[in-house]
Amino acid sequence: MSMAPSVVSAGFDVEKIREDFPVLKQTIHGKPLVYLDSAATAQKPFAVIEAIRKFHEVDCANIHRGVHELSQRSTAAYEETRVKAKRFLNARSKNEIVFVRGATEGINLVASTWGRKNVKEGDEIVISALEHHSNIVPWQMLCEEKSAKLRVIPMNDRGELILEEYEKLLGPRTRMVAFGHVSNALGTVNPARQIIEMAHRAGALALVDGAQAAPHMKIDVQALDADFYTFSGHKVFGPTGIGVLYGRTKLLLAMPPYQGGGDMIRTVTFEKTTYNDVPYKFEAGTPNIAGGIGLGAALDYVTHLGLDRIAAYEHELLAYGTEALSQIPGLRMIGTARDKAAVLSFVIDGIHPHDIGTVLDRMGIAVRTGHHCAQPVMDWFHIPATTRASLAFYNTRAELDALAEGLRRVKEVFG
Ligand SMILES: Cc1ncc(COP(=O)(O)O)c(C=O)c1O
Numbered sequence: 001m002s003m004a005p006s007v008v009s010a011g012f013d014v015e016k017i018r019e020d021f022p023v024l025k026q027t028i029h030g031k032p033l034v035y036l037d038s039a040a041t042a043q044k045p046f047a048v049i050e051a052i053r054k055f056h057e058v059d060c061a062n063i064h065r066g067v068h069e070l071s072q073r074s075t076a077a078y079e080e081t082r083v084k085a086k087r088f089l090n091a092r093s094k095n096e097i098v099f100v101r102g103a104t105e106g107i108n109l110v111a112s113t114w115g116r117k118n119v120k121e122g123d124e125i126v127i128s129a130l131e132h133h134s135n136i137v138p139w140q141m142l143c144e145e146k147s148a149k150l151r152v153i154p155m156n157d158r159g160e161l162i163l164e165e166y167e168k169l170l171g172p173r174t175r176m177v178a179f180g181h182v183s184n185a186l187g188t189v190n191p192a193r194q195i196i197e198m199a200h201r202a203g204a205l206a207l208v209d210g211a212q213a214a215p216h217m218k219i220d221v222q223a224l225d226a227d228f229y230t231f232s233g234h235k236v237f238g239p240t241g242i243g244v245l246y247g248r249t250k251l252l253l254a255m256p257p258y259q260g261g262g263d264m265i266r267t268v269t270f271e272k273t274t275y276n277d278v279p280y281k282f283e284a285g286t287p288n289i290a291g292g293i294g295l296g297a298a299l300d301y302v303t304h305l306g307l308d309r310i311a312a313y314e315h316e317l318l319a320y321g322t323e324a325l326s327q328i329p330g331l332r333m334i335g336t337a338r339d340k341a342a343v344l345s346f347v348i349d350g351i352h353p354h355d356i357g358t359v360l361d362r363m364g365i366a367v368r369t370g371h372h373c374a375q376p377v378m379d380w381f382h383i384p385a386t387t388r389a390s391l392a393f394y395n396t397r398a399e400l401d402a403l404a405e406g407l408r409r410v411k412e413v414f415g
Pocket of ligand 1: 039040101102103104105132134135180182183184209211212232234373
């Protein structure tokens, strides 16, 4: 099979971009690494690695509490990321940016602070059939505690949410609609603006789980009119253990704190504690300072590349990969939404995804196999698992050719 040229979009020099990612240069089992698991975690450019190294080597100090030079420097660098995140999401103020460990913590924070205060017996929370466990379980826990009801927007055979059914779920008891912007298991891009508008019309709030959207498309929380939006740093080419929760100022002000401890207080006596301003009220204890600084470098990196260019390039890559995989007999794509991003999830007749993943690994190809923390999605399609190749802007057509070749080999081995 002939290798297709790597550079598919004018002006998007993928080979040059790959030079920024040291991890991609290695061989695995003697073969060049083909990394197709960016939805699980994305690889990190030198700029991120260097920002973290510089913090530890030159500026290392705790933040918000020292008058000395190192503390001032690290505080400035950490807080600069809040400003970068504000720009990245187009929030109105940097004070709408709460640092969390990742999307999981962002959702848990809202469920346990806003949720505990506002959700009462008989109220309803709406999620969708496409959710990652992290946008199911926190709401389930809240509903259990409050005797509230969890309702689920169904999807069709392509993996698209059925908005007519969603409309029917909305009512006077709906308090929150929480949904993924992009599905990690299927790649479906949900019509976020419309879903939020419908939630608002019913008098509910809307939280968007942007874990799989932030690496692939431009996010504008004001244009979306989102009440909450969360994403994980490690999926946008930053470090693990850091993420962002955007919340509308008025909501953050009214929410009780998440955890108690240092930094989130204004005054403490044994009789009474008063809390710090937002967003610091939600950031108890020493945060992931190095992670925050690394995330700033990652946001700079993708912003510099341009999210619109990234989206255009990945769109072509996805179309190429979909076509290449459609040539493989017995392969069925799971998730064929008309609006899709960066995910090729599939099953092959008679071959377990775990076996597929194992054979591909011997060829240097890293894919994810399993339920992708979205068991209800698998149940809906009546399958236990899929093989998922997930893309980033550093992937190439040649790598998708390698995947298709690898799957032919899998079929020979298990045929
Ligand atoms: C759609 C979606 N939401 C939430 C998460 C949770 O992200 P994290 O584990 O970084 O908190 C993931 C992770 O895969 C995801 O894909």
